[in-house]
Amino acid sequence: MHIDIDKSVCIGAGQCALAAPGVFTQDDDGYSTVLPGREDGAGDPMVREAARACPVSAISVT
Template identity: 80%
Template sequence: MRIDIDRDVCIGAGQCALTAPRVFTQDDDGFSMLLPGREDGGGDPMVRQAARACPVGAITVTEAAR
């Protein structure tokens, strides 16, 4: 899976970090970012739920090409 965060859209609500804290965190300015090594979601089943929880739709989850 591939996770993209549109930092131009992100408002720093933090719902992603609350929903999937093993994948998402917030930077020093409060905006969403992926934890190091979690660019593929790390197998966390909450990644899609975290994307849906984003109030501005800044997170996109897509399946990796095979």
């Protein structure tokens, strides 16, 4: 699994961090980011749900 966050689209809603806090967080500017070492999703079953929860579809999971 590979996670991409389009920073030019992200609005910092934080829904991804709420859905999968073990994989996503928000940076100092309030935008979503993947926690270091979790770029592969770390086996978290909520990663795809976190991507679906993004109100602007900034997250892609492949």
